[in-house]
Amino acid sequence: MTRPIRLALVGCGSRGTYLASLFKSHPLCRVTTLLDQHRAAAERAAGKLGLPDARIETDFDALLRDAPVDALLITSNPMTQADLACRAMERGKHACTEVPAAFTIDDCWRLVETVKKTGCKYQLMEQTRYWGFVDAWLAMRRRGELGHVCFVQGEYIHYESHWNFWTDPQTGEQFGSIDPPEGRKTVPTWRQTCFVDPIYYLPHTLSPLLKILEDRVVRVSCMGTRLGSHTHPTSSTPVRDIEYALMHTAKDTVMSVGAGFTLPYIIRGALGAHWYELRGTNGSVESPRCPEDKFRRWRRGEKTYTTMELSSTPLDADASQAASGHGGADFKPVDSFLRAIDGDTTPPLDAVLAAEITAPAVLAAESARRGGVALDVPDFRAEKRG
Numbered sequence: 001m002t003r004p005i006r007l008a009l010v011g012c013g014s015r016g017t018y019l020a021s022l023f024k025s026h027p028l029c030r031v032t033t034l035l036d037q038h039r040a041a042a043e044r045a046a047g048k049l050g051l052p053d054a055r056i057e058t059d060f061d062a063l064l065r066d067a068p069v070d071a072l073l074i075t076s077n078p079m080t081q082a083d084l085a086c087r088a089m090e091r092g093k094h095a096c097t098e099v100p101a102a103f104t105i106d107d108c109w110r111l112v113e114t115v116k117k118t119g120c121k122y123q124l125m126e127q128t129r130y131w132g133f134v135d136a137w138l139a140m141r142r143r144g145e146l147g148h149v150c151f152v153q154g155e156y157i158h159y160e161s162h163w164n165f166w167t168d169p170q171t172g173e174q175f176g177s178i179d180p181p182e183g184r185k186t187v188p189t190w191r192q193t194c195f196v197d198p199i200y201y202l203p204h205t206l207s208p209l210l211k212i213l214e215d216r217v218v219r220v221s222c223m224g225t226r227l228g229s230h231t232h233p234t235s236s237t238p239v240r241d242i243e244y245a246l247m248h249t250a251k252d253t254v255m256s257v258g259a260g261f262t263l264p265y266i267i268r269g270a271l272g273a274h275w276y277e278l279r280g281t282n283g284s285v286e287s288p289r290c291p292e293d294k295f296r297r298w299r300r301g302e303k304t305y306t307t308m309e310l311s312s313t314p315l316d317a318d319a320s321q322a323a324s325g326h327g328g329a330d331f332k333p334v335d336s337f338l339r340a341i342d343g344d345t346t347p348p349l350d351a352v353l354a355a356e357i358t359a360p361a362v363l364a365a366e367s368a369r370r371g372g373v374a375l376d377v378p379d380f381r382a383e384k385r386g
């Protein structure tokens, strides 16, 4: 692979621009191209990133055909990302996308099959799996300190009233309110479509939990509140406040996992909107429930919990990496993707693993729509689609 790896940012919103800044400062990478459906958004990103000479594009096919790029960071509307990534890989470009990786089982398979066919690198940019306590809990589980983990809980209940639920279709200007802004011609952003079934966002939760368990989900059932927020009863925005799924894994763990984006929540200390618990035959571990709380463990036979000095900072992060977003984890998928391209290795969160943490969420949304019916998750490690 020639160095530096030339990267295009596709989708110049807040997340993409931030991740592009991490790519820009990585020694293996040069950000050459910025694409957005709104030229103004790409130009704004060029200004924020200090890239006055970056190529600005609005046409994805033209970018694949003509732009000087080896790899794409795709942070557009998440409903478009799997398709854009597969089209890029078909043209020999490596691709990484953001959570959630896909909204259909077909797109999960398409990612897996396109990587197999093209040999390109694909990585999902889910980063909470790199948190320091996740690796510490994984080591504890491997040492047998939890015994067989029978039950796991996790949730991502994250409500920010200023999130961009509306956008001006002409300019791409975004509006931070759940109700449509008065006096403006706006259309819903991807957040509304996605948050109709907030459980679609579950890859964020399944990623660290399945890493700790070294397991995969095989069966899913889910229920949610009505379509129409109880937090915003007068709003016509069609979202559910919460969905919660029960899942069963191949190695016999029951998981209770949920997501919601319009339900007010208590901040879980350094983990913000995330919370986890694992309960095994030898003991249990739990992340903080509130800012005053600590990580804690319980060993079989003990009267109560013991505090654990753990944090979100990845165990191998240096000081500058630890300063990256989401408790120091944001640099990890950036670094892993570039090293996988440079060294011709498989990225740690590749297409198969991405499908394994995404398909249960896709099926949970379907289950909720069908009254909680239990659905089987495909085996993405099989040679072919079943």
Ligand SMILES: NC(=O)c1ccc[n+]([C@@H]2O[C@H](COP(=O)([O-])OP(=O)(O)OC[C@H]3O[C@@H](n4cnc5c(N)ncnc54)[C@H](O)[C@@H]3O)[C@@H](O)[C@H]2O)c1
Binding pocket: 010, 011, 012, 013, 014, 015, 016, 035, 036, 037, 038, 041, 075, 076, 077, 078, 080, 098, 099, 100, 125, 126, 127, 164, 172, 189, 326
């Ligand atoms: N891992 C995390 O912690 C984390 C945090 C925030 C957001 N995200 C994810 O990042 C992604 C982007 O989020 P965001 O908040 O930046 O969204 P955003 O809506 O602010 O930005 C998306 C940008 O993509 C552009 N766009 C949309 N569809 C396009 C298309 N088909 N072609 C070209 N441009 C297109 C839009 O004009 C917009 O500028 C989402 O998948 C989101 O879930 C992940």
